[in-house]
Amino acid sequence: MLFTLALLGVALLLAYRFYHNIYTYWARKGVPHERPLPLIGNLKGIGTKYHFRDVNQRIYDKFKGKAPFAGMFMFLKPTALITDLDLIKQVLIKDFHYFQDRGAFNNVRDDPLTGHLLTLEGEEWKSMRQKLTPVFTSGKMKNMAGVVVDVGHRLADAMDKEVEAAKVEEGDVEIKDLCARFTTDVIGSCAFGLECYSLQDPNAEFRQKGRMIFEKPRHSAAVQLFILTNGKLAKKLRMKVLRDDLSNFFLSAVKNTIDYRLKNGVKRNDFIDLLIELRAEDQEAVKKGNGIDLSHGLTLEQMAAQAFVFFVAGFETSSSTMAFCLYELALQPDIQEKVRDEINRVLQGGEMTYDALAEMTYLDQVLAETLRKHPIVSQLLREANQTYKVPNTEFVIEKGTTVAIPVHNIHHNADLYPDPEKFDPSRFEPEEIKSRHPFSYLPFGDGPRNCIGLRFGKMQAKIGIVSLLQRFKFGTSKLTEIPLTLDPRSPTLGTKYGIHLKVERI
Template identity: 80%
Template sequence: MLLILALLGVTFFLAYSFYHNTYTYWARKGVPYEPPLPLIGNMLGLGTKYNLRDVNQRIYNKFKGKTPLAGMFLFFKRTALIIDPNLIKEILIKDFHHFQDRGVFNNVRDDPLTGHLLTLEGQEWRSMRQKLTPVFSSGKIKQMSGVVVEVGRHLTDAMDKSVSAAKVDDGDVEIKDLCARFTTDVIGSCAFGLECYSLKDPNSEFRTKGAMMFTRPRHSMLVQAFIFTNTKLAKKLRMKVLPDDLTNFFMAAVKNTVEYRLKSGVKRNDFIDQLIELRAENEEAANKGKGIDLSKGLTLEQMAAQSFVFFIAGFETSSSTMAFCLYELALNQDIQDQVREEIESVLEGEEISYDTLAKMTYLEQVVAETLRKHPVLSQIIRECNQSYKVPNTDIVIEKGTSALIPVHNIHHDADIYPDPERFDPSRFELEEVNSRHPFSYLPFGDGPRNCIGMRFGKMQAKIGLVSLLRRFRFDISKKTEVPLILDTRSPTLSTKHGIHLKVERI
């Protein structure tokens, strides 16, 4: 009994020491912070009452104007909430070498699809970024735009059928799912060279597998939170985040496409063609050694991982942007009319093309304002890889600390964007843009680790919007939520009940 009591005492002492050392960190550093709660840090209500953007908002409001950064805890993970836009610039660009990594989980050995550009670190990330940057050049994206325009025709056909079916329901159409099926078909074609037919069949395999990432995670929220905040330990424990059937599906899709194209000599100037040009001639030699060595080219698994992240990131972000944009245009008919007028004046009855999109300056402002008000990723996270002294302060961000840039909260700061809930594309007229701090608008991040697919994402969203606005008018219906009810459990900005609008043919 005495031994048991002694063990309990030691266990309690160690647990208390860990708790005390962890949660008094910011106090010891003299950094303003919000006091954390045991185990959950500052995450009380996360996933039930609040999303992370709501937690960030509370801390942002509390410390804005008082300090360049504030301390917080993502469960046990010490995190610096970066408030000052000048410091954001230092972290993302000038002193990027201190904050190169995202600190996001990857386990290439056991979960090969996690070895993609979004999660890779250090030299592995640099090598992969260097390999893939030419794939996303303006010229390459222009070549892929023809595929997107073709899928845009299928989008209008699908919308036409939805409008016919919706006549019995006041013309109400759920927009988000239709936009997601459009971007699924676009990226399925560009990244895998496959006809996904999601617009014809909402239950197509590609659509189902893509949605699985957000609707059928491998683990419970508690385990996901552990992996998210203990990435290196989770990797050592050989944990996975992706369901095995999802991994098998995407691996097979890439393998089959690559083999077919190599045998047949078929070329489509799409993403998978670009990856084939980077492939390793000798798969066995490229697989040897520790970590990722790209000097011999991309292995099949590495090609699959890049295709996978292109698919997952591209279909969700662009479809959400399209849906939120149509929602705002339904609420602001004058803006919708102005966009449509510009579209018709530029196209003059001709087909959409990459070059004509570039002439639609008001559409660019509308999309920019959509991304300002509805940034799909609410925050940017970087991990400090070498201790960093914050300029003009005595504060040191130590190695292993996460730096969190609260994009959503900056985009809704009334001191930067007056009346932030109002949808106003004129905020992105050149004069207005030049009057603001350049780091007060970050829907794609910035610096060397910004979103590599930014041009492609905006291109496909614009083609989808132009295709729809030429043939349909969008208005509020009986089911339209004003304001929208957002999903607190989603890692991206997402509505709880979809986006319902009244749609009429023009």
Template identity: 75%
Template sequence: MLFTIALLGVVLALAYSLHVKIFSYWEKKGVPHEKPLPLVGNMKGISRKYHFRDINQRIYKKFKGKAPIAGMYMFFKRTAMITDLDFIKQVMIKDFSYFQDRGAFNNPRDDPLTGHLFTLEGEEWRAMRHKLSPVFTSGKMKQMSKVIVDVGLRLGDAMDMAVKEAKVEGGNVEIKDLCARFTTDVIGSCAFGLECNSLQDPNAEFREKGREIFTKRRHPALVQTFMFTNARLARKLRMKVLPDDVTEFFLSTVKSTVDYRLKNGIKRNDFMEQMIELRAEDQEAAKKGRGIDLSHGLTLEQMAAQAFVFFVAGFETSSSTMSFCLYELALQPEIQQRLREEIESVLANVEGGELSYDVLAEMSYLDQVLSETLRKHPLLPHLVREVNRDYKIPSTDIVLDKGVLALIPVHNIHHDPEIYPEPEKFDPSRFDPEEVKDRHPMAYLPFGDGPRNCIGLRFGKIQAKIGLVSLLRRFKFSVSNRTEVPLILSKKNFLLGTDNGMYLKVESI
């Protein structure tokens, strides 16, 4: 009994010592910070009462202007929220070598689809980025845009069917799912060379798997939040984030696609073809869990991981952006009409009135509308970079130690009234050329910036623009009796999303 009590006392003493060591970090540094709670740090209520953007807003508002950074704790992870735009530029661009990695969860050994470009670190990331960059050149985008335009025509037909069904059911159309089916078909074709048929069949396999990635979690939301904010510890614990059936689906899809193309000598102008060309041979090092060696090309697992992130990032972000854009246009019909007039005016000067990559470039107001959508509704609440060696913040005595996370609060910067007056107002004129020129370049970060910006940003914007043009030419969007004003945003998903879908009144023109 005495031994048990003594052992318990030792455990409690060690726990307290660890608590003091971790949670006194910012106080010892003299950095303004919010007092942490045991175990959760500053994450109390995350995914239940609060979303990251809510917790970030509290800290951003409290400490902005007091120092370049504000200290916070994401559970046990020491995190520096950067509130100074000049310092954000240092982190993202000028001193990028100190902040190359995201500190994001990846565990290729046990969870192979997590070994993708977004999460890879160090030389593994550099090698993969170098290999994949040719996939996203303007020339490749121009070629892929032809496929997207074809899918856009099917999107219009699917919306027409939804409008007819809505008339019977009260006039409401759920916009988000339809946009997600469009982007699923686009990514399925551009990434895998497959006809997913999601627009014709809402329960098509690719659409179901895409939906499961965000709805069928392997762990409760709190555990997932812990994994993403304490990635290295989670990897040491051999944790996995993706359900096994999702992993198996993507691995088998990539394997069968690659085998079929090689066996039959089939070549397509898509993402998968580019990766097949990059793969020289399998690597024993990757198979044995020694990390990712890309010197000899890509393994099948690495190919599947890149295709997976292309699929997830491509279909979810673009479909959400399209949905939020249509929502804002429904609330402001004068902006919607101005955009529609620009679309028709540009296409009237094109032979056959056909949409193309070059024609999109002439639609300047469309670009402003999309930019304002991403300003008001950035898909990621924040960006994260991990300090890879001790770093002294310029013009201060503050040293960020190796392993500290630097957090850039994108959502909160985009909604800062000192940067964007009346931030809740949807106003595309914020992106008039002269307005953009006068604004700090780090005040707008929907795709990040610097060497580790979103590699697929050009593809995502083209996909969203073609989808919007395809819809706005044929339909008018307005508020219905089921439209939420304001929208009720989900607190459980890291990416921006709604709890109850997004319903609008849609009428054929």
């Protein structure tokens, strides 16, 4: 009995020392920090009551202006939350080589679709980025714009049916799902070369799979958070994030499309065509190596992983941006009318083109303000790959430390954006932009690891918005929430009950 008690006492002492050593990390470094709680660190209520943006807001408000960064803990992981815009510039651009990696989970061996541009690190990331960059040039965007415009026409037709149904039922229209069906069809076409038909059928297979990624994950919220904050350990444990049925679906979709195009000589100037150009001739020879070797071209799994992340990152972010934009325009009809007037003036009844979109400068301001007030990704994460001395301070960020850049909280800083909850597109007039710190606006990140598809994302969101504003007016209904209830479980910015608006034909 005494021996058992002694063992228990030693175990408790070791556990105490372990946690004490971790949770006094920032105090020992002399870094301003919020006191953590056992096991959860500073993430109390995460995923139930709070989102990351809420946790970050508390710490950002407490420490901004007192030090260039504040210490916090994502569970057991020390994290440097950067509050100084000049230090953000150092991290994302000037000293990028210290912070090239995101520290995100990828497990190519067991979960091949996780080996994509968002999660790859080091030379593997650099090589993949170089190979994929040509698909997102202005020239490629022009080629793809026609495909997106065609889907935009189908979006307006689908909205027409929704308006008719709402009239019969004396209801309104839930905007977010319709926007997601539009972006699903756009990216299904551009990334997989497939007609998804989700605008015609809300239960179409690609739409169902897209919903499953976010609504029916492989793991519980607690396990997902563990993988998010402990990517390398999760990889060693050979964990997966994607459901097997989803992996098999997307792998088959890419394989079938590539096989068909190679067999029939089909070319569409889209994302799949570029992947085919990068394809390894001898697939089996490439697979024999360890890790990701791109010197001989891409394997089928690597091609599928890039198409998968294009789909996931593209359909969710752009559809949410469109929905939040239409919501703000519904609340401010004068701004909505000003955008519509610009659209009519530029197009003059003609077809929408990539060049015509570039002339719509007020629409650009409206979209920029939407992403300022409603940034879809609330924070940027990086991992120090070597110990970094913070310029003009005595602080260091040690190798392996996670660095968090609180995008949402910067965008809602009243010192940078007076009355931040007000939707005001004039904030993005050229003179206003010049007057602000260049790193006060980060919806797509910045530097060498910014969002590679930002041009495509903005293009499809604009085409969707123009297609709808040409034919419909948006206003508030009895079900329109003011303000919106946000979902703390959503990895991106998401609403708990959708976005309901009154929609009328023009």
